[in-house]
Each structure stands twice: as C-alpha cells, then as structure tokens.
Amino acid sequence: xxxxxxxxxxxGTGQSxxxxxxxxxxxxxxxxxxxxxxxxxxxxxxxxxFDQDPHAVLSAxxxxxxxxxxxxxxxxxxxxxxxxxxxxxxxxxxxAQGASIGVAAEEPLGADIAxxxxxxxxxxxxxAGTAHxxxxxxxxxxxxxxxxxxxxxxxxxxxxxxxxxxxGAAAEPLRMEQTYQFAEGRVLRNxxxxxxxxxxxxxxxxxxxxxxxxxxTMIVTRAEGNIIHEIDGRPAREAYLExxxxxxxxxxxxxxxxxxxxxxxxxxxxxxxxDVRHILDCTPEGGLVMFGYVSDYSVVQIMESGFDELxxxxxxxxxxxxxxxxxxxxxxxxFSCTARTALFGDRVTTEAKAVSAALAGAPAGGFFTYGEFAxxxxxxxxxxxxxxxxxx
Numbered sequence: 001x002x003x004x005x006x007x008x009x010x011x012g013t014g015q016s017x018x019x020x021x022x023x024x025x026x027x028x029x030x031x032x033x034x035x036x037x038x039x040x041x042x043x044x045x046x047x048x049x050f051d052q053d054p055h056a057v058l059s060a061x062x063x064x065x066x067x068x069x070x071x072x073x074x075x076x077x078x079x080x081x082x083x084x085x086x087x088x089x090x091x092x093x094x095x096a097q098g099a100s101i102g103v104a105a106e107e108p109l110g111a112d113i114a115x116x117x118x119x120x121x122x123x124x125x126x127x128a129g130t131a132h133x134x135x136x137x138x139x140x141x142x143x144x145x146x147x148x149x150x151x152x153x154x155x156x157x158x159x160x161x162x163x164x165x166x167x168g169a170a171a172e173p174l175r176m177e178q179t180y181q182f183a184e185g186r187v188l189r190n191x192x193x194x195x196x197x198x199x200x201x202x203x204x205x206x207x208x209x210x211x212x213x214x215x216x217t218m219i220v221t222r223a224e225g226n227i228i229h230e231i232d233g234r235p236a237r238e239a240y241l242e243x244x245x246x247x248x249x250x251x252x253x254x255x256x257x258x259x260x261x262x263x264x265x266x267x268x269x270x271x272x273x274x275d276v277r278h279i280l281d282c283t284p285e286g287g288l289v290m291f292g293y294v295s296d297y298s299v300v301q302i303m304e305s306g307f308d309e310l311x312x313x314x315x316x317x318x319x320x321x322x323x324x325x326x327x328x329x330x331x332x333x334x335f336s337c338t339a340r341t342a343l344f345g346d347r348v349t350t351e352a353k354a355v356s357a358a359l360a361g362a363p364a365g366g367f368f369t370y371g372e373f374a375x376x377x378x379x380x381x382x383x384x385x386x387x388x389x390x391x392x
Contacts, residue, residue, distance in 0.1 A: 009095035011331025011392060012036070013080040013365040017088040021056035024048065028091035029064035032365075038068035041096040043103075043195070045333060046072035046182065047367035048089040050172035054180045054187045057089060062185065068093070069103050071193050073140040073170035073181040075367035076338040077348075081356035084349045092333060092365035094392065099199035102127025105183035107191030109145045117141070117154025120194035125158060128196040135163045136203045138195040138333070138390060143169035143179045143370030145190060147225070147293040148382045152375060155194070164205035164376045166390045168335035168369035179370070204321035204329075204391035207374035207383060209276050210313030211303040213266050215243045220298040226280075228288045231300070235286030240265075240279075243302055257281045257289075261342045264385055266303040267294070276303055276385040278339045291339065291384045292371060303385075307347065310340060314351045314387045318358035321391035329359050334366030335388040341368055355389070 014031025018024040029044055038044065044065040048057045054074065061070045078090035094101075104123030106116040121137055128135070137159045141151045148169055155165050170179035183193040197203060218239060222230035231239035240260075241247050248259035257280045265288075266274035277300075281289040294300070314336070322329045334355055341348055355364050374388035375381025 009097050009330065011095070011363050012093040013082070013091065013331070013363040015078070015080050015083060015085050015088065015090045017085060021048065021052035022060035024052060024089040025057040025060035026064045028089040029061050032091040032093040036093070038066050038093065039096070040067040041101060042068040043094040043096070043101050044068045044070045045092045045094065045365070046070060046089060047075045047078035047365070048072070049077060049085065049087050050074045050179070051087055052089060054182070058182050058187055061091065069101065071103055071140065071183045071195055073193070074172055074179045076171040076173060077341060078367040079352050080365045081352050081363055084352070090365050090367065097330070098201070099132065099197055100128045102196040103183055103193070105181070105188055105191050105193045107188040109142060109190050109192060113145055113147065113150035114154035114157070117151050117192050117194070118157045120192050121155050121158035121196070124194040124196035128198040130198060132198045132200045134199045134202050136197045136205055136390065137163055137165045138197070139165060139167035139373050140181050140193040141169045142181065142190050142192065143171050144176060148371045149293060151192060152373060152381050156375065165373055165381055166205045166335070166388050167373040168367065168388070169371035171338050171368060171370040174338070202324055202326050204324035205374060205376055205389070206317045206320035206324070207372065207386055207388045208313035208317040208320070209383065209386040210309040211264065211266060211274065211276050211305045211385060213274060213301040214304045215302045218243065218300050220294055220296060220300060223294050223296050226290045226293050227283060228290060228294055236288040237282045237286045240288060240302070255281070258342060261339055262304070264303050265300045267298055267300055274301070274303065275383060278384045292382065307343065310343060311350050311354050315354040315358045317387045317389045318355045318391065321389040322358060325391060329362045330392045331362045332359055332364040332389050332391040334364050335369050335372045336366060337372060337385045338368040338370060339385050351387070
C-alpha cells in the first residue's frame with residue numbers, strides 16, 4: 001500500500017485474474033482495501049471485464065466492501081498501475097477523507113438520455129450536499145445507449161460551468177451487444193450512474209489524447225446518428241480513404257475498423273484543439289460507422305499519432321490533474337479508450353506506468369471505455385481515443 005503522509009488516506013487498488021466472477025470481485029476489493037475497514041461514506045469502484053457475471057460481481061463486491069458504497073461498470077479491459085486485466089476485475093477504494101459522496105442511477109435511458117442523466121446528477125448532488133467548496137461529478141453510462149453527448153448535456157444541466165465532469169462509457173469486447181453498470185445495489189443494463197464528490201480539498205480533472213491533425217479539412221455533408229454518409233458531398237469512405245492516401249483494406253485478414261484505427265477523425269473544438277472520433281466500420285453504401293455521433297456540417301480532419309505520443313498523453317493528463325490538487329496525490333481513477341489498446345499491442349501496460357510516474361507512485365485504477373467524459377471548461381466533453389483522469 002502507498003502511504004502518502006500523516007493524516008492522509010490514500011486510495012487503494014486491487015485486481016484479480018480469477019475466472020470465477022465472485023472470486024475476482026472479492027479478491028480485487030479485498031486487495032484494494034489493503035486491510036482497512038471502510039466506513040459509511042467511503043466509495044469502492046469496480047471495473048470487471050464483460051465476461052464476468054454482473055450479479056455475481058456486485059454481490060461479492062458489496063460483501064467485501066462492507067459499509068462502503070459500490071459503483072462501477074463493465075469494461076473491455078481494466079487496469080491498475082500494477083498491471084493489465086484482460087479478464088477479471090479491478091477495484092479502487094476511495095476513502096471519503098472528509099468529503100461527502102452522493103450516488104444515484106437512472107434506467108432506462110431510452111430516448112431521453114439527457115433527462116435521465118440530469119435526474120441522476122440531481123439526486124447524487126442532493127445526497128452529497130454542497131457544504132464543501134470543491135465538487136466534481138463522475139458519470140458512468142451505458143456505452144451503447146446512443147449519443148453520448150446527451151449524457152454530457154444532462155450532466156452539465158446540473159453541474160454547470162464550475163463543476164468538472166469526468167467518467168466513461170461502459171464497454172464490452174467490441175460486439176456492440178450490451179454493457180452494464182452498478183449502483184444503488186443493482187445491475188443496470190441501459191443506465192447511467194452519477195457520483196457527486198463534494199470535498200473540502202481540491203480534486204483534479206484533466207484529459208489528453210496525443211493525436212495531431214494531418215491533411216486538409218473536410219466537411220461532413222450528411223450524417224445520421226453515428227454514421228457519416230457523406231464528406232464533401234461524396235461517399236464518406238471514399239473521401240476518407242482518398243485523404244488518407246491509401247486503402248488499408250488491401251491488407252487481408254482484418255475488419256475495416258481495425259485497419260483504420262490508426263487514423264481517426266478529429267473535430268476542431270472551441271478551445272482550439274480537436275475532439276477525436278474513431279471509425280468502427282463502414283457501411284455497404286460507403287458510409288463510416290463512428291464511435292460517437294457526428295453532426296451534419298462538422299469540420300473534420302484525419303488524425304495521426306505514434307506510440308510515444310499516446311503514452312505521453314496519459315502522463316500529461318495525469319500531471320495536469322495532479323497540478324490542480326493542494327498537496328501530494330492520494331491516487332486517481334483513469335478512463336482510457338478501448339481503441340487505444342489496439343495501438344498499444346503488447347505494450348498496453350506502458351500507459352499505466354506513465355500514469356503511475358505522474359502520480360509519484362500513488363495508486364490508480366481504471367478501465368478501457370467506449371468513450372470518455374472530461375469537461376473542465378465549456379459545455380462539451382465527450383471524447384474518443386482519449387485519456388481522462390480524476391485525481392484525489
């Protein structure tokens with residue numbers, strides 16, 4: 001266990017590679033507690049991989065967590081600064097340390113994603129209260145619910161411009177079938193979980209992605225949901241491949257989404273930077289199926305990066321979150337994009353090591369998501385191919 005200093009309760013992390021879901025959850029939570037007995041008001045966050053039975057995970061996690069509140073969601077893969085979990089469970093223990101923590105959930109999201117998120121955030125804030133000067137809202141959503149920008153819209157209606165928002169969309173093994181979330185002692189399959197931290201001490205939120213634009217700007221001339229049908233008035237796939245300069249489908253043996261993972265699209269944002277959107281697939285008619293919704297008349301550019309740049313983005317995000325704290329970090333929760341794992345390959349643990357270095361050895365736990373939430377200024381904040389960090 002990392003001990004940061006007298007009177008400071010560090011976060012704790014644990015992981016398990018057990019095949020049995022209940023065993024994996026119990027081992028991960030027990031390791032995260034590190035022999036400590038949690039108090040009412042503390043939080044335990046669990047990120048099981050999707051192959052783990054959610055009801056068994058929740059039951060075992062609650063039993064191991066004692067008086068602490070348990071939240072979490074399914075992951076493509078999860079991790080701590082100690083290692084990568086392709087199948088199993090990760091847990092992070094967050095002692096309240098004087099903060100008040102409110103938890104609420106809404107299900108189903110249905111057609112009113114923003115409304116459901118607003119209600120969950122309102123209920124979580126009401127539980128946490130506003131006695132302390134520093135707040136942050138963490139959101140865990142169904143990764144297949146639809147337009148994740150609506151999650152931010154509902155959350156922003158409650159958090160406003162002054163309260164940072166962070167979190168991730170629950171994931172699974174790229175089957176696009178179902179994800180799940182945990183809160184209020186139940187398993188949700190089309191829900192959103194809101195966790196409101198109201199703290200006497202500053203809490204840090206930051207995000208980085210490590211991608212840079214290349215080529216000319218293009219205009220999305222027809223889009224519907226998460227499908228871009230036309231770019232610059234032409235079939236989107238055709239325009240994208242021409243700007244890319246080659247057709248990676250000439251390489252046999254891989255689906256289209258995997259072949260173009262190294263060149264996502266970037267959307268310029270109000271801060272002068274880019275929001276990244278990965279391409280999941282293409283349609284028979286020549287459209288691009290995206291990880292996230294893109295609106296008509298959006299300006300897009302192809303983005304590129306390298307391994308070192310992606311890893312450095314994780315370090316930068318963590319360092320920026322830590323810089324917002326008033327003292328040494330107790331630890332962090334980290335939300336990284338599932339698409340990044342394809343680019344990391346067998347070096348996937350390097351990202352967690354970069355996070356650990358920026359935390360000066362303090363523990364961190366997280367998961368690979370279907371989208372990341374990180375809003376510090378402005379009303380937008382849904383990301384792909386990005387790392388979002390919540391530092392305590």
